[in-house]
Amino acid sequence: MNLSIKNISKSYGKISALKGVSMHCSKGEIIGLLGRNGAGKTTLFKILFGLVQADSGQLEFEHSKHKTLGGIIEKPGLYGYLNAHENLKVFSRMQGLKLSEQEIELSLQRVGLPIDRCDQVQHYSMGMKQRLGIAIALLNHPSYLVLDEPFSGLDPIGIKAISSLILDLVAKDKIGVLIASHLVDQLSAISDRIYVINDGEIIKSGETQQLIRDHSQLYTLYAPNIGESQCLKKYGAKLFPSKAILQLDTPKIIEVLQELQEENITITSCVPEVDFEKLFDIKV
Known part of the structure; x- marks a missing residue:
């Protein structure tokens, strides 16, 4: 039981x-x-x-x-x-x-x-x-x-x-x-x-993991050559040689990952950060 x-x-x-x-x-x-x-x-x-x-x-x-x-x-x-x-x-x-x-x-x-x-x-x-x-x-x-x-x-x-x-x-x-x-x-x-x-x-x-995905808007993406990405620039991402930080709605992240794949950029890790205020439905 x-x-x-x-x-x-x-x-x-x-x-x-x-x-x-x-x-x-x-x-x-x-x-x-x-x-x-x-x-x-x-x-x-x-x-x-x-x-x-x-x-x-x-x-x-x-x-x-x-x-x-x-x-x-x-x-x-x-x-x-x-x-x-x-x-x-x-x-x-x-x-x-x-x-x-x-x-x-x-x-x-x-x-x-x-x-x-x-x-x-x-x-x-x-x-x-x-x-x-x-x-x-x-x-x-x-x-x-x-x-x-x-x-x-x-x-x-x-x-x-x-x-x-x-x-x-x-x-x-x-x-x-x-x-x-x-x-x-x-x-x-x-x-x-x-x-x-x-x-x-x-x-x-x-x-x-589903709860995190549903309440995440900030993502850190890791890839050896991600700093060369062109598609991430239109999303206002902060680019570094091997990582990128961007903020967007959860459904959009799938589209971004597909665009990166088309650029021959292989993501090794995608780490979402939970929006604590969103999780508690608090408007600030």
């Missing part, structure tokens, strides 16, 4: 935090929940974990001998004065587990953390704390991993490392992953599908 969220609504007094939110995630799939801060992402995840009671709607997921959900909401809730081994021991006992030292080391290795580091986790970088939080979330082998803003506070190297970790977990363990973020570039890089939430409501959803 998929993890299904059906028509979830939640209000705090006169403020509607969620308005009939529906989405689903299958095992082996990465689902992105894209929205600005305050859009309702964290509230939805708290409802998933039973930390907040929904006013209406329902959640459906399979119940196995292991736990169904593991995750991080807002930020890893670690014991800063303990080391990584000790944190895993504490959280495993909370879940009724008694991990051996070997199992703890395997848990650390699984998320790319050193097994010989003994200092307090309060000295860890944000990326290492995220990794340890994920190791704790994976205790008891959950079917689904839920991550709330896992890229926040990370530098580009840290973002790439966490993204690679998530992709590796899905490939090896076939778990489903639900990620909430306000960073469209990071979500689009690893998600199979994306739901866009704005003011507590899902306003768009679809397969990631």
